[in-house]
Amino acid sequence: xxxxxxxxxxxxxxxxxxxxxxxxxxxxxxxxxxxxxxxxxxxxxxxxxxxxxxxxxxxxxxxxxxxxxxxxxxxxxxxxxxxxxxxxxxxxxxxxxxxxxxxxxxxxxxxxxxxx
Amino acid sequence: xxxxxxxxxxxxxxxxxxxxxxxxxxxxxxxxxxxxxxxxxxxxxxxxxxxxxxxxxxxxxxxxxxxxxxxxxxxxxxxxxxxxxxxxxxxxxxxxxxxxxxxxxxxxxx
Numbered sequence: 001x002x003x004x005x006x007x008x009x010x011x012x013x014x015x016x017x018x019x020x021x022x023x024x025x026x027x028x029x030x031x032x033x034x035x036x037x038x039x040x041x042x043x044x045x046x047x048x049x050x051x052x053x054x055x056x057x058x059x060x061x062x063x064x065x066x067x068x069x070x071x072x073x074x075x076x077x078x079x080x081x082x083x084x085x086x087x088x089x090x091x092x093x094x095x096x097x098x099x100x101x102x103x104x105x106x107x108x109x110x111x112x113x114x115x116x
Numbered sequence: 117x118x119x120x121x122x123x124x125x126x127x128x129x130x131x132x133x134x135x136x137x138x139x140x141x142x143x144x145x146x147x148x149x150x151x152x153x154x155x156x157x158x159x160x161x162x163x164x165x166x167x168x169x170x171x172x173x174x175x176x177x178x179x180x181x182x183x184x185x186x187x188x189x190x191x192x193x194x195x196x197x198x199x200x201x202x203x204x205x206x207x208x209x210x211x212x213x214x215x216x217x218x219x220x221x222x223x224x225x226x
Contacts, residue, residue: 004159006159033214035214035216041218042118042216042217042218042219043160043205043216043219044216045213045214045215045216048213056211056213091159091160093159093214104150104162104165105162105214106162107152107159107160107161107162108159109157109158109159110157110158110159112157
């Protein structure tokens with residue numbers, strides 16, 4: 001069964017360092033997302049991406065964040081200068097466009113980012 | 117501003133009984149609702165969905181009910197099994213952004 005894969009599963013980084021979280025969405029999907037979940041808190045939307053550009057982003061997704069689809073398969077989230085409060089589980093998701101905008105998103109297993 | 121709310125952080129149910137998880141939303145533009153199940157250290161897994169043109173969708177032991185006038189949806193699991201123990205997230209979408217509730221941790225007691 002097709003699945004969204006994320007690497008690494010756990011990333012530890014020093015405050016101020018740049019990190020890149022990687023995702024391989026399901027191959028025929030057209031919409032890509034990043035979500036995060038700080039421990040004990042809700043799953044929060046960061047950004048959605050379609051047709052090689054950001055379609056929506058939340059207030060969390062500030063200038064420190066960027067997304068890219070560098071090739072036909074990968075979708076990355078970059079955090080330029082990590083802060084302690086960036087420590088969270090980051091989930092990548094993808095969905096197909098069924099023409100009616102009603103379709104579920106499939107999530108990866110997540111990358112646990114720990115900023116020390 | 118939390119547009120999707122799950123007011124019960126946890127729920128315990130005896131095996132074989134019905135589990136009812138509730139979710140409320142505030143945005144009348146939401147037209148698609150989903151339930152996700154999440155185990156520790158894993159990503160959310162899609163469980164069941166319902167379009168705003170329906171009021172009920174059933175898939176095996178799982179049924180989702182939608183009350184648009186009350187802006188409320190619920191997930192029924194009948195009968196509950198120990199393997200159903202997980203965190204359940206309600207989500208809603210209008211377009212291509214999914215809004216999640218804070219989750220309800222379900223424990224099914226054998």
